[in-house]
Amino acid sequence: MKVGLFLPCYVDQFYPQVGIATLELLRQFEVEVSYPMEQTCCGQPMANSGCEKDAIPSYLHFVETFQAFDYIVAPSGSCTYHVRKHFDVIEQSEQVQHVRARTLDISEFLLDVIQIKSLTAKFPHKVGLHQSCHGLRGLRLGQGSERVGTAYSKTEQLLQMVDGLELITLDRKDECCGFGGTFAVSEAAVSAKMGKDRIADHQRNGAEVLTAGDMSCLMHLEGLIRRRRSEIKVMHLVEILNAK
Amino acid sequence: MQHADKAATFIQNESKTDWHNASIWRAREKRDVAAHGIPEWEHLRELASQIKDNVLSNLDHYLVQFEEAATRNGVQVHWAATAEDHNRIVLGILQKNKLSKVVKSKSMLTEECHLNPFLEANGVEVIDTDLGERIIQLRDERPSHIVAPAIHLKKEEIGELFHEKLGTEKGATDPNYLTEAARQHLRSAFMESHAGLTGVNFAVAETGGVVIVTNEGNSDMGVHLNKVQIHCMGIEKIIPRAQDLGIFVRLLARSAIGQAISIFTSHYHRPKAGGAMHYVIVDNGRSEHLGREDFRNGLKCIRCGACMNTCPVYRRSGGHSYGYTIPGPIGSILTPGKDLKQHSDLPFASTLCGSCSDVCPVKIDIHEQLYKWRQIIAEEGHLNRFKRWSMRLAGKILSSPKAYRRFGRLARWALRVMPSSMVYNRWNDWGKERELPTAPKQSFKEWYQENHPAS
Numbered sequence: 001m002k003v004g005l006f007l008p009c010y011v012d013q014f015y016p017q018v019g020i021a022t023l024e025l026l027r028q029f030e031v032e033v034s035y036p037m038e039q040t041c042c043g044q045p046m047a048n049s050g051c052e053k054d055a056i057p058s059y060l061h062f063v064e065t066f067q068a069f070d071y072i073v074a075p076s077g078s079c080t081y082h083v084r085k086h087f088d089v090i091e092q093s094e095q096v097q098h099v100r101a102r103t104l105d106i107s108e109f110l111l112d113v114i115q116i117k118s119l120t121a122k123f124p125h126k127v128g129l130h131q132s133c134h135g136l137r138g139l140r141l142g143q144g145s146e147r148v149g150t151a152y153s154k155t156e157q158l159l160q161m162v163d164g165l166e167l168i169t170l171d172r173k174d175e176c177c178g179f180g181g182t183f184a185v186s187e188a189a190v191s192a193k194m195g196k197d198r199i200a201d202h203q204r205n206g207a208e209v210l211t212a213g214d215m216s217c218l219m220h221l222e223g224l225i226r227r228r229r230s231e232i233k234v235m236h237l238v239e240i241l242n243a244k
Numbered sequence: 245m246q247h248a249d250k251a252a253t254f255i256q257n258e259s260k261t262d263w264h265n266a267s268i269w270r271a272r273e274k275r276d277v278a279a280h281g282i283p284e285w286e287h288l289r290e291l292a293s294q295i296k297d298n299v300l301s302n303l304d305h306y307l308v309q310f311e312e313a314a315t316r317n318g319v320q321v322h323w324a325a326t327a328e329d330h331n332r333i334v335l336g337i338l339q340k341n342k343l344s345k346v347v348k349s350k351s352m353l354t355e356e357c358h359l360n361p362f363l364e365a366n367g368v369e370v371i372d373t374d375l376g377e378r379i380i381q382l383r384d385e386r387p388s389h390i391v392a393p394a395i396h397l398k399k400e401e402i403g404e405l406f407h408e409k410l411g412t413e414k415g416a417t418d419p420n421y422l423t424e425a426a427r428q429h430l431r432s433a434f435m436e437s438h439a440g441l442t443g444v445n446f447a448v449a450e451t452g453g454v455v456i457v458t459n460e461g462n463s464d465m466g467v468h469l470n471k472v473q474i475h476c477m478g479i480e481k482i483i484p485r486a487q488d489l490g491i492f493v494r495l496l497a498r499s500a501i502g503q504a505i506s507i508f509t510s511h512y513h514r515p516k517a518g519g520a521m522h523y524v525i526v527d528n529g530r531s532e533h534l535g536r537e538d539f540r541n542g543l544k545c546i547r548c549g550a551c552m553n554t555c556p557v558y559r560r561s562g563g564h565s566y567g568y569t570i571p572g573p574i575g576s577i578l579t580p581g582k583d584l585k586q587h588s589d590l591p592f593a594s595t596l597c598g599s600c601s602d603v604c605p606v607k608i609d610i611h612e613q614l615y616k617w618r619q620i621i622a623e624e625g626h627l628n629r630f631k632r633w634s635m636r637l638a639g640k641i642l643s644s645p646k647a648y649r650r651f652g653r654l655a656r657w658a659l660r661v662m663p664s665s666m667v668y669n670r671w672n673d674w675g676k677e678r679e680l681p682t683a684p685k686q687s688f689k690e691w692y693q694e695n696h697p698a699s
Contacts, residue, residue, distance in 0.1 A: 009642065012688045013652045014681040019688035035692050041642035046635045048596065048615070050622030054639030061643050086615075137598035145276060146554065146602035148285035172269070176556045180595025182631070185673040187593060189252035192677040193261065193560050194595075223678030 003033040004069035006103065008079045009041040011215050018215055021242040022075045022106060028242075029114055033073070039065045044082040048181045052089060059090050067095040071113060072103040075238045077135020078214045080105045085138065105139055106238060107154040107213060116161075123243040124164030128207030129155060130198065130221070131174040132214035141213070145174050155213055158241055165240070168205045175201075177212075179220040195224045203232055213237045247593040251561030260398075265559040268395060272553040274502025275603065281504075282494070291491050293607035296544035299482050300534060306449040306482045307525065313452025314523060317514040324526045327357035333524050334359060334441070334474060335366050341472055341520070343438035345369045348377075349462040351443030352390050352547060353476050353526060355569045371433040373462035375426055382409045388563025390570055391500050391549035396562050430462070440466025444477035445546070446492060447523075450485050453513040454523070457496060457506040464510050471519040475512065479530050480543040492546060495605035499548040533581045538616050542577045544606040551600035551610055557593055566590060573600035577613040580621070588626035591617035649689065656683035 003026065007019045019035075026033045042062055043055030062083065066072045074080050083103040090096060110116050135141045135155070142153030159167055178184070178194025185191075199221055202210045210232055212218050218234040225232055255261050279285045299306060311321045322337075324330035330353075338346065346363065348354065348370055360370045360381070372381045376394040380387055382405055387393030394402070399417045406412040412425045442463045446455040454475050456463045467473045483492065497503040515521035534540050552558045552572030563571035568579045568587065576590035591614045600610040621627060622635075641647045659667065660683050668675040686694075 007688055009648070009652075010681075013656060014683060016684055016686060016688035016691050020691065023692075035688075035696075037689060037693065038645045040645055040648040043639075043642065045642070046639045048618070049631060049635050050592075050618035050620075050627060051632070051635035051639065052619050053623075054635050057639060057643035061645075133595065133597035133599070137602060144599070144602050146599055148280050148282070176595050176597035176599070178556065178595060180597070183592065183595050186631070187248045187251060187557070188673040188676055189248070189255045190557050190560050190593075191595075193255050193258075194556050195678075197265070197560075219681055220678065223674070223680065226679040227677060 001032060001070045002068070003031050003109075004066050004072045005033050005035040006039060006042075006066065006072045006074040006079070007035070008074065008076045008215065010219065011075065014219070015215050015236070018075055018236045018238060021236070021238040022073075025106070025238055025242040026073065028120070029110075029116060031114065036065050042079045042082045044079060044086075045181055047082070047086055052086075056090060059087050063087070063090075063096050063099045066099050066103070070102065071109060072099065073106055073109045074103065075106045075236060076214050076216070077105045077132050077139050077141060078216055080108075081134040081138035105135060105141065105213060107135075107141055107158055108139065111154050111157060119158070119161040119241055121161070121241050121243045122163040123240050125208045126166045126168050126206050127159065127240065128168045128170060128202035128205065128210045129159060130177060130202070130210060130212040130217055131155065132212050132217050133174075133176050135213045136174055142174075155237060158237070159211075162240060162243070168202070168207050170201050170205055172201055177217045177221055179217050181216075184220055191220070192224060195221050199224060199230065199232065203230070207232060209233045209235050209240070211235050211237050211240055245567075246589040247561065247565050247567070248589065250565035250567070251557075251593070254562045254565055255560060261560055263398065264396060264562060268389075268553050268559045271392075271501050272550070272603070275499055275550055275553065276502075278498035278502040278504060282498070288491055288495055289605055289607050292495055292546075292605055293544065295483060295488050295491065296606050297541070299484065300480070300540060300543055303479060303482065303534065306484060307479060310447055310449040310452055310482055311525075313450065315452070317452050319452065319514065319521045319523055322522060322524045324524055324528070327526070327528045330357045330476065330524055330526045330528065331359050331362040334476070335363060335368065337472065337474060337522055338363075338368055338439060341439070343368075343472060345371075345436055345438045346441050347371050347373050347434055347437040347439075347462070347466040347470075348441045349373050349443075349460075349466055350445075350456055350458055351441070351476055352387070352569060353443050353478055354441070355387060357526070357528065359476075371430070371437070373430050373433065373466060374458070374460055375423065378426060378430065379405065386564065386569065388571065389549060389552055390547050396564065434465050434469055437466065437470055439472040439474060440468075440470040441474045441476065442466065444475050444481050445496070446483050446489060447477055447481045448484075448486050448489070449482050451513065453486075453511055455489060455493075456510045456512070457493065457508065458510070459503075459507045461508045464508060467510070467512065468516075471516070472522070473512070473515070473519065474522045474524065476524045476526065478526050478528070480545075496546055496548050499550040499603065499605040529582055533578070536581060539577065539581060539613055541608055542574065542610075542613060544608055545574050545578075546606055548605055550603040550605065554599045554603045555594075556597065556599070557595065561593070566593070573610045573614070574608070577608075577610055577617065580617045584621065584624060585626055588621045591615075591621060652687055656685070656687070659683035660685075
């Protein structure tokens with residue numbers, strides 16, 4: 001089984017440690033994983049801004065880069081969702097269908113494909129989990145609070161495998177952080193207010209570390225935290241799952 | 245003014261924003277408790293969605309069936325292609341019967357058609373009788389929420405308004421006292437009224453009857469006290485059979501406010517002895533919307549307001565920031581169809597978090613429609629030039645590995661070396677309240693190449 005590591009463009013540029021953690025985590029389970037150097041971006045920034053047509057060259061490039069892999073795994077619910085959901089506007093060749101079907105968020109790959117039962121990670125801290133919307137409601141990585149049915153959460157399931165980790169309970173367990181791509185700048189006031197409210201919820205409930213399956217939510221929250229010099233830290237889910 | 249500017253103004257009063265957010269979130273929490281009390285909730289949503297799909301696919305047939313049944317019951321049915329037609333028809337009914345005082349209940353449609361100012365200009369006095377509606381009528385404002393039109397006002401503001409308009413004690417804020425004052429004021433309005441006008445929640449094709457759900461009972465007061473009753477409805481209010489109400493009534497009040505059922509569920513079928521009953525069935529752009537394949541199912545909406553209550557943007561920006569009768573997520577997918585240019589900001593007033601689609605009792609794919617409207621807005625040239633230009637450039641850089649690497653390296657370098665006064669300038673909306681990420685010397689790609697020389 002050949003796995004291609006797909007990193008969101010901003011993770012590649014600003015958060016290399018998240019890419020390294022993902023790679024190390026996958027290798028712990030002896031997954032044959034490589035990172036195709038030609039990769040760029042899934043095209044989401046343009047498409048969510050209404051400029052889907054400007055994103056199509058990125059879509060085509062993505063498919064070309066990843067078509068030879070059995071699975072394409074990303075530490076991002078949002079970019080995974082974009083590939084699976086919105087690559088419907090290009091011609092659905094066999095390669096496109098393959099890439100769309102086989103692009104998975106890391107938690108899906110760990111739990112549904114290689115079906116891990118345990119982790120060696122240790123992380124003796126109080127952790128607050130921020131559910132990224134595209135992971136939660138797009139990929140259905142968990143049962144959103146809106147829907148009636150059996151509760152489950154792939155992200156929580158993984159965090160519960162980490163030794164010493166204490167997951168805190170939030171007042172609003174899956175409200176959006178307010179990042180929203182270009183929304184963060186075009187609606188800057190609402191975006192910042194949403195983020196501040198999320199951070200306050202985590203702090204009120206005693207989180208030392210705020211984690212999420214998407215670095216984009218965390219980039220926004222971290223920006224607010226650093227401006228206010230708050231104590232709380234942000235870490236991507238994979239950094240915790242890979243913690244020694 | 246765009247949504248973002250109005251929202252920013254709203255948020256300046258942070259304590260009021262927090263209050264607004266919290267009070268509306270309570271409705272969402274109550275909705276969750278009520279929905280989770282029904283194990284078959286998701287099944288009910290699916291049934292409701294399918295019934296509405298059937299209605300929208302056969303609307304011509306159901307409307308004619310409804311008209312025939314209603315006519316058999318002795319109801320006079322009027323068709324209005326536009327808001328102006330609607331207003332003229334209502335005025336015509338009143339003038340023909342020499343009626344000049346109307347009490348009104350439960351109608352967002354008449355808000356949409358701007359009926360009140362039209363009637364007033366023609367010498368008819370209109371009193372909105374639902375408490376929230378009456379409050380905003382006295383303030384000469386638009387509703388900020390479709391179920392709770394005055395949700396943006398605190399009791400102190402209402403106390404002040406009632407002191408000025410209804411003569412209550414100055415500084416009074418006790419909700420019981422204020423509500424009682426409104427009740428007495430409205431009782432006399434009811435007694436003096438000449439006609440009762442209501443909106444419609446459901447129009448049953450097979451029976452020709454209409455159903456109105458309320459908590460205050462004002463629709464019954466207006467209808468029962470007057471010989472002439474007028475019910476105004478959009479063409480999409482149709483449901484095929486009376487038995488379908490069993491699904492919609494269970495969903496509506498639970499979704500709206502977490503009540504198992506509204507206090508009053510009024511069924512009107514025929515005029516009272518010696519009275520007259522009218523339906524005004526309004527299109528006003530709906531059939532055009534029905535023709536938009538990607539957007540037609542927005543017409544399934546039963547106006548519960550759950551998408552507003554759950555929307556993290558709505559709760560922090562207030563209903564008036566949307567600039568249209570129906571605010572929030574549902575408003576943002578209906579309004580671009582009315583005037584794309586004027587409302588081109590609304591589909592962007594969302595993070596696409598998808599909560600609206602998951603609370604919607606009739607499963608409208610609201611956030612997916614927001615995404616699709618964005619594409620149309622950009623295609624038709626309504627994005628601002630800076631955004632359009634930067635996206636075009638981003639599309640070029642992000643699809644070329646070489647350009648991507650060069651640009652990434654340059655951007656990280658610039659962020660490291662530029663003085664912060666240059667980075668955090670007035671054009672940097674990100675930086676107004678947030679730090680930018682710290683730029684590492686090495687990207688992942690560069691690290692990988694160093695550590696995996698074969699690749």
